[in-house]
Amino acid sequence: MDYEVNGVTLTGLTHRQAVDLVRRAEGTVQLTVCRNPALYPIKSEDQSTIFSSYESVLQQSINSYPEGYSNESNGSTPHSPSSEVMAEETRDILFQHLEHNLSKTKSPLPCQSLLCNHQHLFRETSNSLQVPVTDDYDYSKSNEAEAQDELDSWSSEDDDQSSLGDLDPSAGAKIVSDEELEELSQICPSTNDICSRTDISALAISLQQCIHQQEPYKEFVSLEHLKPLDDCLIGKAPENREKNRYRDILPYDETRVPVGDDQAYINASYIRIPVGTEEYCYISTQGPLPGTTDCFWQMVWESQSDVIAMITKEKEHGKVKCHRYWPERMYDPVNLSKFQLVLDSYQLLEYFVIRVIRITRKETGDMHILKHLQFTVWPDHGTPKASKQLVKFVRYMRKVNQSGPIIAHCSAGVGRTGVLLCLDVLLSCIETKCKFNIKDIVWQMRQQRYGMIQTKDQFEFCYKAMLEVLQNIAARDANHWQ
Structure with a gap:
């Protein structure tokens, strides 16, 4: 599987780089899931079912936020559920749910999904998933994500000397x-x-x-x-x-x-x-x-x-x-x-x-x-x-x-x-x-x-x-x- 945010692939990026990419986005974020249908065709009805189910999970997650939810830790103002970015754990659930549905198709996923032809990306269909974002969400990290980020990050001249x-x-x-x-x-x-x-x-x-x-x-x-x-x-x-x-x-x-x-x-x-x-x-x-x-x-x-x-x-x-x-x-x-x-x-x-x-x-x-x-x-x-x-x-x-x-x-x-x-x-x-x-x-x-x-x-x-x-x-x- 390969994921993209507004046309930029997440493959090979560190956790921090991926988060920064989302934070820099304005208005909405388009999440793209790609594979190579030329090698591993997927039926249109399967694709429709997958995205329908995926959007359903997203809507349930958005609806689960309490009215007037705010991130008090960074002093942000309240946001309605429709404008609040989904939390990292919710994103993980969505991706897991999507992969679960893909795994139920008869065709295996390609190992070289990174090399997929961009003309075959799912984003061309009407099922592209768009998620509203704001810049002030306090992203939390799992231990694994934090370790990964520590491994890949490169030091800055402004860092502690x-x-x-x-x-x-x-x-x-x-x-x-x-x-x-x-x-x-x-x-x-x-x-x-x-x-x-x-x-x-x-x-x-x-x-x-x-x-x-x-x-x-x-x-x-x-x-x-x-x-x-x-x-x-x-x-x-x-x-x-x-x-x-x-x-x-x-x-x-x-x-x-x-x-x-x-x-x-x-x-x-x-x-x-x-x-x-x-x-x-x-x-x-x-x-x-x-x-x-x-x-x-x-x-x-x-x-x-x-x-x-x-x-x-x-x-x-x-x-x-x-x-x-x-x-x-x-x-x-x-x-x-x-x-x-x-x-x-x-x-x-x-x-x-x-x-x-x-x-x-x-x-x-x-x-x-x-x-x-x-x-x-x-x-x-x-x-x-x-x-x-x-x-x-x-x-x-x-x-x-x-x-x-x-x-x-x-x-x-x-x-x-x-x-x-x-x-x-x-x-x-x-x-x-x-x-x-x-x-x-x-x-x-x-x-x-x-x-x-x-x-x-x-x-x-x-x-x-x-x-x-x-x-x-x-x-x-x-x-x-x-």
Whole structure:
């Protein structure tokens, strides 16, 4: 099934994006339910019955509001039942009722309903459903919807800046220069012959055509039908439930990262992806909770990783996305049960923060130095308009990684983290002139951690980022040979 609001599809949108879409509507909202009748025809009498029943449920729901109903929590004025927007739970009942009626038809619903031809949408019939809306309704969220929204939302420059803590930009060290980052972003595959230069241009044209033909959209739909690798029984165990930030984002038992001699549980997954003759190894994990911080740092110590890539702020939209698990003040130690953490130096850049952290094992006095990289500028409810800043971040992350897997996390460790890992692989493939397939890379990630790259916008962003990189290479090459 695919739902549309005033002609805009809800598929792939977060809960907040869908709610904002409804709130921005003026007058009435037209809800559209589409399928592909060319593949799965539906009898006109069945369609009529479905919408008749659907409208009946809607009318019953509207009539159930008490006269003069108002939303007192936001100070709105009373509205008559005919002008009040239906509550979220009522909407869910309506959709469930509609799907129940559709399920009684003899024809199965198409899995690829996203690809339906717009000329076959039900909205062309006289049975289009229109619902009056107002802008002041206080939408409530279910736990599932709120978790989903937390996973997909992108931080805003206006969000809480608490992730930067007490860091003083003037007191930081100069760990890397802007010139070095710019040079890192200039990916230079071997283009010393005409064939190589032609390959780059041809690949850019091919990617551009794919985006124009909405191939990423179709590929993302097909990826949504992958079955889970296993049942994630360890993450579901009663003793581990409080260790999960989101109850529906769990590591597979087969690829989870065991911690310590007793193989303790942490919501983290190994992800391995071949790049030419190499194999890139990552640990994709959720943002640590207060109760999982000790386990997180033990995982860092045991993996001997020298890079942590954080792709979220502590708070976004007033919600906690990640516990502050790192030392924030210079030489002000953070003492854990087994380790001591010290911030040795830091640098505040325009779009990310570099922290050099020294971790000491208390029992032995052994030390390990790592870089904590925090990307801080994702646009709100979307993807970056340009990929340049993220490309610089990814390239620096790859450069400084000399030992152990890269440990990457956002809030849940699937959405933004998936984009980060995918871009790292793609950029390395371009640099080494290895063949790549974006859908295949995401498929490999999803085989090792559920839900990697969570939305169609994130998936399409990987295509657009690669197109920008290839176009820049082609432009530089053209200037060189002029």
